[in-house]
Amino acid sequence: MKKKAKSSAQPWWRSGVVAALDIGTTKICCLIGRLTTSNTLRIIGVGHQSSNGLKSGTLVDLEAAEERICATVDAAERMAGERIRHVIINVSAGQPRSQLISHEVAIPGKEIGDAEIRRLLDPAGYAASISTDHEILHAIPVGYSVDGARGVRDPRGMFGERLGVNLHIVTVAAGAMRNLANCIGRCHLEIAGKVLSPYAAAIGTLVDEEKNLGVTLIDMGGGTTSVAVYFDSQLVHTEILPVGGNHVTRDIARGLSTPIPQAERIKTLYGSCQPSQSDSRQMIEVPPITDDGMVELGTVPRELLVRIIFPRMEEIFEMVRTRLEDAGFDKVAGRRAVLTGGACQLPGAVDLAGAILQKRVRIGRPRRIEGLPEVAAGPGFAVCIGLLDHAMTQTKENLAQDAVKLEPSSAGSWSRLGQWLRENF
Ligand SMILES: Nc1ncnc2c1ncn2[C@@H]1O[C@H](COP(=O)(O)OP(=O)(O)OP(=O)(O)O)[C@@H](O)[C@H]1O
Ligand SMILES: [Mg+2]
Known part of the structure; x- marks a missing residue:
């Protein structure tokens, strides 16, 4: 070692x-x-x-x-x-988990400064809310309160008896x-x-105006589809689903009886989740796996490829929608979504996401x-x-x-x- x-x-x-x-x-x-x-x-x-x-x-x-x-x-x-x-x-x-925690400390009659905020945000104060096998990855203040009056963005310079915070905590298994x-x-x-x-994908692509209005970022990778929800310029919720572009590739490999590397190539060259009228006429060369392990070329209409890809992509976006609904962040996060990750490059992904999530969707290219x-x-x-x-x-x-x-x-x-x-x- x-x-x-x-x-x-x-x-x-x-x-x-x-x-x-x-x-x-x-x-x-x-x-x-x-x-x-x-x-x-x-x-x-x-x-x-x-x-x-x-x-x-x-x-x-x-x-x-x-x-x-x-x-x-x-x-x-x-x-x-x-x-x-x-x-x-x-x-x-x-198994990252997002949770919102309300937490308060006493600040008897003091002017609130950096020291009071540091004391409020000290993880020791809210450690009891975190499950013991998890550790804190992010603790993001999404709003302060002074003597119970909420909606304070920056409490420094204010006076009060109790200083409170709503924290978005992301924890992960230790x-x-x-x-x-x-x-x-x-x-x-x-x-x-x-x-x-x-x-990280949100930091790399979102603009301030989007975060301010509320936006849902969906990073579609090979093995995961992960979600970051912004509201009022703050990260308020996250999700990670164990499904991504590799599942689409595996569906193609199975559906067309072709090896994974060929399925991957076919996906990136001809794949789409948007059916078009010409799909039935366009033929795609597919190297199938034969009984003796030899590979020989066949052809299938592109329509078949799209019919394999569509339900998996639809399922992924529906899973995202369900998770957001369950967590109560489907409407809160505004009317916009941004797609990142290699798997969002499949033609038609933007329109499909828009239809399922009922949001205006764009591809997020890194700055x-x-x-x-x-x-x-x-x-x-x-x-x-x-x-x-x-x-x-x-x-x-x-x-x-x-x-x-x-x-x-x-x-x-x-x-x-x-x-x-x-x-x-
Ligand atoms: N042009 C393309 N069209 C469709 N899919 C693509 C294209 N280019 C890459 N992909 C898919 O994107 C996926 C990889 O994306 P990405 O590089 O973001 O994943 P990753 O970061 O390695 O995985 P994860 O984030 O899930 O751990 C693969 O499934 C790949 O097939
Ligand atoms: Mg990734």
């Missing part, structure tokens, strides 16, 4: 270099970014590999996952020309988090932060960041960009708090980036 990475003395954000690692069911992606002296983010390293050892976002084979993670990070490091020790990672495993930490540690990396996958290669600009990279964005925000806050200025970075990484892009894209 490999040794764990040693803790480094310097805080992870001090160098202004941050790394994001999206460990997905079908792909692993690592982005390394540098905060420039003009306070903007620039991508200096990209690594991207197919995944292994995960099922529906959960680690099932530690060694297989470790090997792919190491290779992905290594590729990003080679492009960046520097080693990283800390990564911000996504979380989809551990065992699953230990497995993840173990796997990352075996790659000689330390976890600098963890973000629930749909929350443009200097140095981001075109290959990482699609909706499948929303989570990784969101992780990097989150890490950058934290870095800026920490640097500002400590009044630390960054050293101007060497020009070396720029020329390396140019050469790497020419060689790889």
